[in-house]
Amino acid sequence: MELRHVAYAVAVVDAGGVSAAAEAVHVSQPSLSRQLRQLEADLGVTLFERGSGPLRPTRACLALLPALRELLALAGRVEEQTAVHARGGLDRVVVAAPNVTLTDVVSPFVATLGADDPVLDVRPEDSRLPADMLAAGADLAIGTRPPAAPARWRPLATLPVWAYVRPGDPWAGRVQVPLSELVERRLVLLPRPFTSREALEAALTAAGAPAPAGVLEAASGPIAQALAAAGRGVAVVSDDARHDLVPLAVRLPAGAGDAGRLTIRLVVAWDSRAPAQAGLSALADRLAAFVTSRYGG
Amino acid sequence: MELRHVAYAVAVVDAGGVSAAAEAVHVSQPSLSRQLRQLEADLGVTLFERGSGPLRPTRACLALLPALRELLALAGRVEEQTAVHARGGLDRVVVAAPNVTLTDVVSPFVATLGADDPVLDVRPEDSRLPADMLAAGADLAIGTRPPAAPARWRPLATLPVWAYVRPGDPWAGRVQVPLSELVERRLVLLPRPFTSREALEAALTAAGAPAPAGVLEAASGPIAQALAAAGRGVAVVSDDARHDLVPLAVRLPAGAGDAGRLTIRLVVAWDSRAPAQAGLSALADRLAAFVTSRYGG
DNA sequence: CTCGCGCCATGCCCGAGAGGCATGACGTGC
DNA sequence: GCACGTCATGCCTCTCGGGCATGGCGCGAG
Numbered sequence: 325m326e327l328r329h330v331a332y333a334v335a336v337v338d339a340g341g342v343s344a345a346a347e348a349v350h351v352s353q354p355s356l357s358r359q360l361r362q363l364e365a366d367l368g369v370t371l372f373e374r375g376s377g378p379l380r381p382t383r384a385c386l387a388l389l390p391a392l393r394e395l396l397a398l399a400g401r402v403e404e405q406t407a408v409h410a411r412g413g414l415d416r417v418v419v420a421a422p423n424v425t426l427t428d429v430v431s432p433f434v435a436t437l438g439a440d441d442p443v444l445d446v447r448p449e450d451s452r453l454p455a456d457m458l459a460a461g462a463d464l465a466i467g468t469r470p471p472a473a474p475a476r477w478r479p480l481a482t483l484p485v486w487a488y489v490r491p492g493d494p495w496a497g498r499v500q501v502p503l504s505e506l507v508e509r510r511l512v513l514l515p516r517p518f519t520s521r522e523a524l525e526a527a528l529t530a531a532g533a534p535a536p537a538g539v540l541e542a543a544s545g546p547i548a549q550a551l552a553a554a555g556r557g558v559a560v561v562s563d564d565a566r567h568d569l570v571p572l573a574v575r576l577p578a579g580a581g582d583a584g585r586l587t588i589r590l591v592v593a594w595d596s597r598a599p600a601q602a603g604l605s606a607l608a609d610r611l612a613a614f615v616t617s618r619y620g621g
Numbered sequence: 622m623e624l625r626h627v628a629y630a631v632a633v634v635d636a637g638g639v640s641a642a643a644e645a646v647h648v649s650q651p652s653l654s655r656q657l658r659q660l661e662a663d664l665g666v667t668l669f670e671r672g673s674g675p676l677r678p679t680r681a682c683l684a685l686l687p688a689l690r691e692l693l694a695l696a697g698r699v700e701e702q703t704a705v706h707a708r709g710g711l712d713r714v715v716v717a718a719p720n721v722t723l724t725d726v727v728s729p730f731v732a733t734l735g736a737d738d739p740v741l742d743v744r745p746e747d748s749r750l751p752a753d754m755l756a757a758g759a760d761l762a763i764g765t766r767p768p769a770a771p772a773r774w775r776p777l778a779t780l781p782v783w784a785y786v787r788p789g790d791p792w793a794g795r796v797q798v799p800l801s802e803l804v805e806r807r808l809v810l811l812p813r814p815f816t817s818r819e820a821l822e823a824a825l826t827a828a829g830a831p832a833p834a835g836v837l838e839a840a841s842g843p844i845a846q847a848l849a850a851a852g853r854g855v856a857v858v859s860d861d862a863r864h865d866l867v868p869l870a871v872r873l874p875a876g877a878g879d880a881g882r883l884t885i886r887l888v889v890a891w892d893s894r895a896p897a898q899a900g901l902s903a904l905a906d907r908l909a910a911f912v913t914s915r916y917g918g
Numbered sequence: 919c920t921c922g923c924g925c926c927a928t929g930c931c932c933g934a935g936a937g938g939c940a941t942g943a944c945g946t947g948c
Numbered sequence: 949g950c951a952c953g954t955c956a957t958g959c960c961t962c963t964c965g966g967g968c969a970t971g972g973c974g975c976g977a978g
Contacts, residue, residue, distance in 0.1 A: 325624060325899055326625065327624050328623065342925080351966070352968080353927095355967070357926060358964095362965095366898050366899050367700065367703040367897065367899055368899070369703045369897075375973095376973075377925060377973095377974070387702075388702060391702065392699065395692070395699060398688065398695060402622070402685060402688045402689065402692060405684075407665070474934080597662060598662070599665040600664065601663050602664055638955085639955060639956095640953080648936085648938090649938055651937085651940095654956060655935095655937090656936075659935090659936095671956085672944095673945050673946080674944095674946080674953085674955090675953095675955085771962095771963075
């Protein structure tokens with residue numbers, strides 16, 4: 325019996341099914357399904373009844389459940405306690421992230437931390453690759469592309485890319501604009517390595533849409549918005565709204581996933597071999613939970 | 622953090638060092654050493670001070686120790702509790718073993734089991750290979766050769782092979798006899814597949830000793846002893862003494878290991894994929910502990 | 919009635935990790 | 949100074965956890 329298996333079993337009970345639990349514990353549904361059976365074989369007890377629909381805990385499972393929860397809680401307390409004894413581990417955590425994310429995501433999260441929590445040493449980063457940030461000394465890195473092993477990562481959020489128009493614009497009354505219409509306008513975009521730009525171009529390629537009628541490059545999100553506010557074009561960025569700009573979702577052709585809107589995926593990553601890895605992953609989970617509650621997943 | 626790692630760390634503290642702990646938890650010393658470092662990295666805490674001699678727990682480790690022990694105790698209780706709910710798992714456990722082992726080892730162990738323990742359904746087996754016994758439906762198998770993966774096994778005991786002479790024999794006053802002298806006598810041996818026979822012949826080959834002067838084959842250990850009691854030769858078997866026979870250790874040439882005596886190794890094996898695997902390994906551990914306390918390892 | 923959708927299980931493959939063996943570095947005691 | 953006991957490290961194997969793709973299966977909508 326391993327703690328991981330116990331956590332999986334409890335997650336299945338709480339989530340009411342394997343599929344839902346798999347999402348909660350960040351593994352695929354087949355993997356979780358197999359781990360469950362392994363735990364059952366290991367203990368020699370049938371924990372779940374299979375059959376129609378979501379599987380349901382057996383009587384034995386429910387009887388064990390309190391002890392299993394206690395086991396997890398105790399393990400959690402041990403890991404917390406280690407933070408106290410950690411030498412140079414979680415007193416300071418260096419968080420690296422692109423600028424947009426820092427202002428819109430990390431800063432609000434830092435504001436929610438208590439006195440017991442580690443001090444987050446936030447550092448803006450040019451690279452979009454979490455792997456590079458980790459190599460540069462960051463403990464946690466936020467970016468758009470999952471790093472390769474042995475780094476670990478977790479999905480953080482799926483943020484929409486907005487097309488910002490000023491209040492007087494003909495589109496100002498709409499809530500979304502199709503990609504095909506968007507390219508007919510002059511666009512204010514960020515330079516290439518920025519994710520909103522890359523996501524837009526990838527979507528254009530995938531949809532077979534023509535190149536935008538005109539492109540104006542801005543050095544940062546706020547500047548792009550300022551240009552849009554000045555009527556120089558439609559700013560396509562993922563920043564939150566400024567200057568009273570009106571955000572429009574960018575509608576993609578059907579079947580493109582992400583609810584048909586242009587989005588960018590954020591991930592949070594850390595080094596699996598770093599000291600206090602348990603603490604880092606816990607912090608990453610809290611950050612993900614915070615973002616989910618704030619942006620609604 | 623996984624329960625296995627916790628168990629390892631506690632074992633190291635209790636045993637006072639990696640090497641001793643490795644034996645206690647049945648893994649090799651290098652493996653245990655690495656797991657420890659992994660646990661430290663995972664928690665972000667230095668648990669042991671390395672340096673001269675056996676490593677010693679740090680202050681942080683000692684602070685965590687009670688919680689770790691509690692964690693293991695709780696996990697143990699959960700596994701015990703599962704035995705109660707196990708369906709057809711550990712109510713009956715089929716134990717297969719060679720005849721000698723059954724009478725001399727398993728039976729006394731069965732006598733020590735309480736009402737809460739599973740019923741051991743003991744079955745004598747001709748094969749010396751635990752793998753065959755498991756394939757034949759046994760839950761636990763006792764034999765002389767460790768099975769291949771995915772079966773799991775544990776060393777059970779190292780039993781001496783005795784040279785039995787009757788009280789009136791010229792050797793009756795001795796406690797041991799060298800292999801070279803033994804072969805000059807007429808010997809009462811078991812047939813080939815029996816382990817005492819195979820061990821003897823392997824030792825003869827290894828020592829370059831001549832073949833025994835004369836061999837009388839007996840169908841079983843007790844019969845061999847009966848023949849020895851009748852003065853028909855020296856019985857070389859691993860059974861406990863009967864018929865007032867005098868046991869002599871068989872001395873091997875130096876460097877042959879096993880404290881220079883002819884011995885056979887016993888192992889207990891089970892199927893890692895069997896239901897109630899946790900209960901089986903616990904039972905195997907208890908059996909090993911019993912044998913150790915009875916035969917002094 | 920049938921089709922589609924949401925469940926979970928299974929087959930396949932890959933990579934990480936745990937394990938063993940052999941060996942090396944380091945201290946201690948004879 | 950040498951033998952021995954400690955733990956660490958390199959190398960290899962093999963299990964197992966994980967993901968993707970796919971297959972049954974029941975239920976509900978059309």
